[in-house]
Amino acid sequence: MPVERSAEHPTHEMGGNAITSLAAPSRGASEAALYRVNVPAGGGLPPHHHDHLDVFTVTSGEATFFLGDETHELVVGDSAVVPAGVRHYLIAGPDGASIVVTMLAGTKLIRDDGSEVVPPWVS
Numbered sequence: 001m002p003v004e005r006s007a008e009h010p011t012h013e014m015g016g017n018a019i020t021s022l023a024a025p026s027r028g029a030s031e032a033a034l035y036r037v038n039v040p041a042g043g044g045l046p047p048h049h050h051d052h053l054d055v056f057t058v059t060s061g062e063a064t065f066f067l068g069d070e071t072h073e074l075v076v077g078d079s080a081v082v083p084a085g086v087r088h089y090l091i092a093g094p095d096g097a098s099i100v101v102t103m104l105a106g107t108k109l110i111r112d113d114g115s116e117v118v119p120p121w122v123s
Contacts, residue, residue, distance in 0.1 A: 021121035025105040039092040054082040061097035
């Protein structure tokens with residue numbers, strides 16, 4: 001489908017975060033996924049890594065982003081490129097944060113416990 005209206009985007013919940021799939025392979029974006037993650041104040045994305053790169057931009061709020069051994073304070077407009085295999089996580093600021101993420105279709109989310117999943121917003 002070349003156009004998908006805002007009301008048609010599915011939203012998923014994971015760890016208290018609302019993840020809205022903006023484009024996914026299952027809905028016509030055969031090579032890429034695009035989604036928004038709304039992280040509540042004090043919430044975060046758990047430590048994990050991927051088998052492909054991950055690119056995101058902060059669209060509202062602010063967050064502390066942990067990439068490997070580095071720590072970065074991110075504000076609106078800041079972007080990050082996460083190389084494949086690098087452990088990362090994020091903690092939202094006092095007003096929460098929203099990020100828009102893109103990655104290759106079928107990219108795996110690999111948790112610290114070794115579990116792997118291709119989330120529905122990437123498949």
